[in-house]
Amino acid sequence: MNSTPIQIELISDFNLQTLANYLENGESLPAVSARVAPFGQVVPTLLTKTKKDGFDGNAFALVWTSPASVVPAFSDALQSRPVHEQEILAEVKQFAQHVITAKDRFRSVLVCAWTLPRWQRGLGLLDLQKPSGLRNLLLKMNLELISALESVPGVYILNPQDWIEAAGKNAHSPKSWYLSKTPYGAEVLKQAAVEIKAALRTISGEARKLIVVDLDDTMWGGVVGDVGWENLRLGGHDHIGEAFVDFQRALQALRNRGILLAIASKNDESVALLALQQHPEMMLRPEDFAAWRINWKDKAANIIEIASELRLGLQSVVFIDDNPFERARVREALPEVLVPEWPNDKTLSASTLLQMDCFDTAQLTNEDQARAGMYAAEQQREGLKTEMPTVEHWLRSLQTKVTVEELNASNRARVAQLFNKTNQMNLTTRRMSESELVAWTEQENRKLFVSRVADRFGDSGLTGILTLEFDGDLATVTDFVLSCRVMGRQVEETMLAVAVEYSRAAGSKKLRAEFIPTAKNKPCLEFWTHSGFDRDGAVFTWDVAREYPRPSCVQLDLSAGIVEVQHSQSVSAEAVTRETEPVPAS
Amino acid sequence: MTSIPQVPSYEDVLPVVYKGLDELNQQRARNQRLQATPECVLYGDTGSLNSLELSNFMVLMEQLVQEKFGVEIDLTEGDPFSSESGHMRTAGTLAEHISNLVREQA
Numbered sequence: 001m002n003s004t005p006i007q008i009e010l011i012s013d014f015n016l017q018t019l020a021n022y023l024e025n026g027e028s029l030p031a032v033s034a035r036v037a038p039f040g041q042v043v044p045t046l047l048t049k050t051k052k053d054g055f056d057g058n059a060f061a062l063v064w065t066s067p068a069s070v071v072p073a074f075s076d077a078l079q080s081r082p083v084h085e086q087e088i089l090a091e092v093k094q095f096a097q098h099v100i101t102a103k104d105r106f107r108s109v110l111v112c113a114w115t116l117p118r119w120q121r122g123l124g125l126l127d128l129q130k131p132s133g134l135r136n137l138l139l140k141m142n143l144e145l146i147s148a149l150e151s152v153p154g155v156y157i158l159n160p161q162d163w164i165e166a167a168g169k170n171a172h173s174p175k176s177w178y179l180s181k182t183p184y185g186a187e188v189l190k191q192a193a194v195e196i197k198a199a200l201r202t203i204s205g206e207a208r209k210l211i212v213v214d215l216d217d218t219m220w221g222g223v224v225g226d227v228g229w230e231n232l233r234l235g236g237h238d239h240i241g242e243a244f245v246d247f248q249r250a251l252q253a254l255r256n257r258g259i260l261l262a263i264a265s266k267n268d269e270s271v272a273l274l275a276l277q278q279h280p281e282m283m284l285r286p287e288d289f290a291a292w293r294i295n296w297k298d299k300a301a302n303i304i305e306i307a308s309e310l311r312l313g314l315q316s317v318v319f320i321d322d323n324p325f326e327r328a329r330v331r332e333a334l335p336e337v338l339v340p341e342w343p344n345d346k347t348l349s350a351s352t353l354l355q356m357d358c359f360d361t362a363q364l365t366n367e368d369q370a371r372a373g374m375y376a377a378e379q380q381r382e383g384l385k386t387e388m389p390t391v392e393h394w395l396r397s398l399q400t401k402v403t404v405e406e407l408n409a410s411n412r413a414r415v416a417q418l419f420n421k422t423n424q425m426n427l428t429t430r431r432m433s434e435s436e437l438v439a440w441t442e443q444e445n446r447k448l449f450v451s452r453v454a455d456r457f458g459d460s461g462l463t464g465i466l467t468l469e470f471d472g473d474l475a476t477v478t479d480f481v482l483s484c485r486v487m488g489r490q491v492e493e494t495m496l497a498v499a500v501e502y503s504r505a506a507g508s509k510k511l512r513a514e515f516i517p518t519a520k521n522k523p524c525l526e527f528w529t530h531s532g533f534d535r536d537g538a539v540f541t542w543d544v545a546r547e548y549p550r551p552s553c554v555q556l557d558l559s560a561g562i563v564e565v566q567h568s569q570s571v572s573a574e575a576v577t578r579e580t581e582p583v584p585a586s
Numbered sequence: 587m588t589s590i591p592q593v594p595s596y597e598d599v600l601p602v603v604y605k606g607l608d609e610l611n612q613q614r615a616r617n618q619r620l621q622a623t624p625e626c627v628l629y630g631d632t633g634s635l636n637s638l639e640l641s642n643f644m645v646l647m648e649q650l651v652q653e654k655f656g657v658e659i660d661l662t663e664g665d666p667f668s669s670e671s672g673h674m675r676t677a678g679t680l681a682e683h684i685s686n687l688v689r690e691q692a
Binding site: 015017018021022024025026170173175176179180182185186190 | 609612613614615616637638641642644645646648649662
């Protein structure tokens with residue numbers, strides 16, 4: 001992660017200086033520079049157009065308010081006066097509008113849902129049930145707030161109730177309120193700092209994508225090689241067996257969200273696979289795993305192989321193993337891999353997994369949910385590769401189709417996600433939020449194209465981004481981003497062909513790209529080095545009068561109408577679905 | 587679990603004060619963290635805690651004393667910030683004061 005501190009402005013009607021202190025001085029990443037807006041001035045702060053001194057448009061904001069401070073009608077409910085629900089909800093909508101206004105000044109805004117202290121009993125027995133009950137009203141207010149903000153790019157809603165529960169009996173502190181206008185105990189603010197940093201990491205696109213899990217005494221109880229699959233502790237009328245089933249269910253839930261599963265286990269492969277196939281209460285079957293290494297080799301070496309097979313960096317990997325020796329070994333050998341401490345008490349396995357924040361994502365896209373299936377298709381592709389006499393035969397047999405379209409409302413969430421998560425095939429590793437991407441493309445001389453890739457084995461979804469900027473005769477590739485899922489299938493060359501063709505149509509004479517190295521984007525440099533472009537150090541150029549040879553094995557579909565060029569000619573959309581030209585040997 | 591003395595002495599209370607300092611240090615920059623010694627200055631001409639930190643620390647110490655000794659105390663009572671006799675001057679004066687408060691209630 002970038003070592004430059006992330007800036008965040010804390011906007012509240014109460015004193016959040018202690019939270020700022022926790023954010024700035026906590027050891028966990030990211031480093032944060034926090035500023036507290038004048039407390040009690042929430043609405044003026046949200047509506048101001050002026051950026052804070054030293055704070056740029058890349059800063060985040062946290063808006064954490066007590067309900068009565070920003071929804072004055074809720075005060076009537078607190079005073080047991082007659083309440084008008086519609087009036088309250090109208091004020092909630094107005095507050096949400098203020099948040100949306102403030103979003104323009106910030107990269108993202110984190111908004112806390114409203115809570116009540118436990119000692120505030122309201123109507124007691126009837127508090128949740130009656131329309132005038134405080135909790136009844138608060139639930140509706142929170143739903144209204146969520147409804148107003150849920151589809152606003154760059155706005156995320158946090159749930160302080162979780163922090164309050166984690167803090168326990170000292171969560172609310174009347175004495176802190178009277179002494180320093182802080183309604184919460186330090187433990188709540190400490191927990192808030194943890195969750196806010198997790199949110200910042202998530203928005204910065206640092207989610208983990210792969211869980212590599214051990215088998216014996218991690219996925220099930222017992223050593224399968226010793227006791228046989230019939231005698232494993234898994235399910236049945238046994239609290240430990242039930243806990244293992246729940247742990248597998250938790251893994252399954254993550255897989256359904258797009259997290260890949262793999263196995264690294266010291267076992268005989270045939271014995272372990274038989275257990276996965278045959279045990280009647282096994283929740284996860286072999287087909288649920290994108291890869292496995294079940295052998296007697298070093299687990300760190302196996303994890304490297306698995307990550308390589310799935311084209312993921314080690315920073316995407318979480319390793320789960322009940323054995324502290326194996327955990328220590330992997331931590332030492334592969335510091336980028338996240339190796340959580342694992343409880344000896346098996347009844348805690350599922351909850352330990354489900355509370356990990358490293359799988360959080362800032363968007364949920366169709367690509368996420370289909371990812372596990374996509375990797376299964378990838379296994380089929382690789383299987384076919386071994387059957388084909390040459391790579392060219394294999395590429396042709398895939399029947400790859402690349403569809404190119406521009407940024408639009410339906411794809412921008414996925415584009416932002418790909419933009420911020422892709423490391424290896426990334427020309428400049430520029431990071432931008434969804435709203436920043438939209439703002440960037442609003443300038444007339446800029447274009448953002450996305451590519452979707454499908455082949456005979458399935459749809460890999462939106463997996464590529466190409467941005468171009470035009471200045472006189474020069475066109476510049478600002479971003480060239482491709483998911484590792486489709487690397488090496490000549491999608492890269494196809495995207496370059498689109499860049500050259502569009503630049504020519506736009507009246508450019510030269511296409512230029514500058515590679516900015518990071519610790520992870522060497523594959524991108526490799527590709528550009530062999531792309532056929534002229535190279536001068538980190539700068540690659542192409543004379544756009546020359547046709548860029550497109551791979552004949554890739555069908556290119558431009559029917560989404562991306563070729564509307566304002567500068568000069570446009571290319572007709574009629575013949576845009578076509579077989580492409582042969583690619584040169586490189 | 588450690589046994590809780592009937593009437594905690596200064597030596598029994600001092601580790602609780604140090605635990606509070608550990609907690610407080612998590613809110614402070616690494617180079618500004620307080621040393622866990624009886625002489626650690628909390629308030630006064632050379633004290634380094636600001637008013638918010640002092641408030642936080644008093645509330646935190648009240649909670650820790652309640653948890654450790656089962657006694658409810660109020661550290662805002664009296665004259666906590668007197669430069670001559672205030673109990674918030676150092677970690678040691680605070681431990682002494684807490685010990686006295688707990689003894690009074692025992």
